[in-house]
Amino acid sequence: IEYLTSMLYSQLGITQSILDGTADETTMLNYYNRTIEPIVSAIVDEMKRKFLTKTARSQKQSIMFFRDPFKLVPVTELAEISDKLTRNEIATSNEMRQTIGWKPSKDPKADELRNKNLNQTEGEVNSGNPTMADEGTSTGESEQDRIVNELLDSLESEIEKIIGDYISDDEEEEEDS
Known part of the structure; x- marks a missing residue:
């Protein structure tokens, strides 16, 4: 009986440490990945085949398991x-x-x-850590926010310049025709 029991355990990937709860992390991970997950995946796949109609599958309905x-x-x-x-x-x-x-x-x-x-948001910075609040400008704006705002302003002026050039080119073409 002991021989048959040990054969069954080895076939299922179960060790004595798993059964008595003393298995380490890697043993348990191996047990879940090689034993539990394939069995549960097979059960879920069959439940999808048996219990979900074609309409349900076409509507993206599914049966899933989570660990x-x-x-x-x-x-x-x-x-x-x-x-x-x-x-x-x-x-x-x-x-x-x-x-x-x-x-x-x-x-x-x-x-x-x-x-x-x-x-941290601006309110958290000003009310919380004083060293963080000192890093911002007088308006409570952090250095990173100031750089981003300068970059956005620069991009906005470049876009306006390009649009202005495009509009002036269109006006010149209309005058020529």
């Missing part, structure tokens, strides 16, 4: 992962709250994809 990648992550590591994902603008605060199982925050900033440490 929670944070299910086995300890809380201490989850906080670090959440910080990295929000700081690098990969996920919003509300998206991270949902992965933890918390209700989304009603704060509109929680749905913005931005680094809270760097991408």
